[in-house]
Amino acid sequence: MFCLECGSDNKKMVEDICIDCFLKNFQLIEVPESIDITICSHCNSRLEEGKWHESFIPEPELIYRALERNISINELVENEIIDLEIKNMRGNIAECSVEVMGDVYGEKVNEIYDVSVRILKTVCPTCSKIKSGYYESVVQFRAKDRDIKESEYIKADEIVERTLNKQYMNDKLAYCPYRAKLKEGYDYYIGSLRSGRKIANALKDEFGGVIKESPRLISEDRSTGKGLYRIWISVRIPEFELGDFVRYCEKILQIEDIGKNRVVANDIKTNKKYRIAWNDVEDIELIKKAEDIETVNIISKSPSKIQFLDPVDYSVIDLDVKDGLEDDVGIGDEVKVIKIDDYYLL
Numbered sequence: 001m002f003c004l005e006c007g008s009d010n011k012k013m014v015e016d017i018c019i020d021c022f023l024k025n026f027q028l029i030e031v032p033e034s035i036d037i038t039i040c041s042h043c044n045s046r047l048e049e050g051k052w053h054e055s056f057i058p059e060p061e062l063i064y065r066a067l068e069r070n071i072s073i074n075e076l077v078e079n080e081i082i083d084l085e086i087k088n089m090r091g092n093i094a095e096c097s098v099e100v101m102g103d104v105y106g107e108k109v110n111e112i113y114d115v116s117v118r119i120l121k122t123v124c125p126t127c128s129k130i131k132s133g134y135y136e137s138v139v140q141f142r143a144k145d146r147d148i149k150e151s152e153y154i155k156a157d158e159i160v161e162r163t164l165n166k167q168y169m170n171d172k173l174a175y176c177p178y179r180a181k182l183k184e185g186y187d188y189y190i191g192s193l194r195s196g197r198k199i200a201n202a203l204k205d206e207f208g209g210v211i212k213e214s215p216r217l218i219s220e221d222r223s224t225g226k227g228l229y230r231i232w233i234s235v236r237i238p239e240f241e242l243g244d245f246v247r248y249c250e251k252i253l254q255i256e257d258i259g260k261n262r263v264v265a266n267d268i269k270t271n272k273k274y275r276i277a278w279n280d281v282e283d284i285e286l287i288k289k290a291e292d293i294e295t296v297n298i299i300s301k302s303p304s305k306i307q308f309l310d311p312v313d314y315s316v317i318d319l320d321v322k323d324g325l326e327d328d329v330g331i332g333d334e335v336k337v338i339k340i341d342d343y344y345l346l
């Protein structure tokens with residue numbers, strides 16, 4: 001066998017030409033000399049075929065990925081190693097080199113290509129919404145029949161921030177362009193409805209309460225008749241707090257736990273625990289605050305009763321001791337009581 005191109009007869013053959021003649025016209029890869037990519041100048045997301053992809057990728061990485069997408073490797077190449085390098089940035093053009101090493105019919109081949117990647121910058125629709133202060137929902141943080149405490153506002157701000165940070169991975173409209181401070185509470189304006197709802201739920205997880213949504217028609221598309229709505233989501237946290245006393249179904253209960261799904265409260269007469277769903281919160285009436293608990297000294301004791309002086313008018317109060325607790329209290333001991341019509345021992 002001799003090469004039909006060069007006539008040599010002592011070389012490895014690829015069909016009817018020698019390996020050297022074959023490699024003269026062989027390329028390990030195909031890659032264009034120049035590549036254009038369009039990215040958003042705010043979030044670095046990339047426009048491809050009318051769709052925006054991947055955001056917050058650093059620019060060098062965007063360039064490497066553009067090169068990778070545009071390289072096609074010849075199927076005869078084995079053990080290939082591709083080395084990408086940005087040699088120089090000239091304005092918005094990255095001058096790159098693509099070095100390829102690989103084996104072709106057992107021969108080591110090495111090639112270097114120069115490729116320029118041009119970065120075209122624009123603003124993606126999401127970022128242009130954000131820049132214009134666009135929002136889809138307003139989360140209203142309120143309390144039922146009371147002022148919200150400073151510590152609750154601080155906690156709420158933390159929850160909003162934490163939730164937005166978490167959401168931001170999947171929702172670029174997870175942002176809060178405005179926060180309005182009103183006398184009755186804060187209004188958080190939220191870019192997307194999805195993240196607005198997440199925030200409302202996170203607030204409820206922390207404080208308990210009731211969530212209500214009310215859509216408001218903002219404008220109407222005349223051609224389709226479709227309305228554009230913004231959703232106001234109110235989170236109304238309860239009037240009562242931990243340790244407070246409430247009336248519920250004729251019973252006097254002390255609030256023990258406030259959770260996202262229910263309130264746990266303890267009957268101060270029987271010690272029986274009640275779990276009350278937020279749907280029934282309207283039936284819970286606040287009657288005394290935890291701060292109203294008084295500490296008194298026992299002045300005398302009979303088998304099932306204790307006596308102490310009323311802190312207000314110093315009259316002697318006679319109080320039943322709960323079953324099983326008779327031996328736990330003695331004369332001179334301090335006990336906690338709450339006055340709700342009558343006194344109750346806690």
Ligand SMILES: [Zn+2]
Nearest residue numbers: 003006018021
């Ligand atoms: Zn040849």
Ligand SMILES: [Zn+2]
Nearest residue numbers: 040043124127
């Ligand atoms: Zn963007």
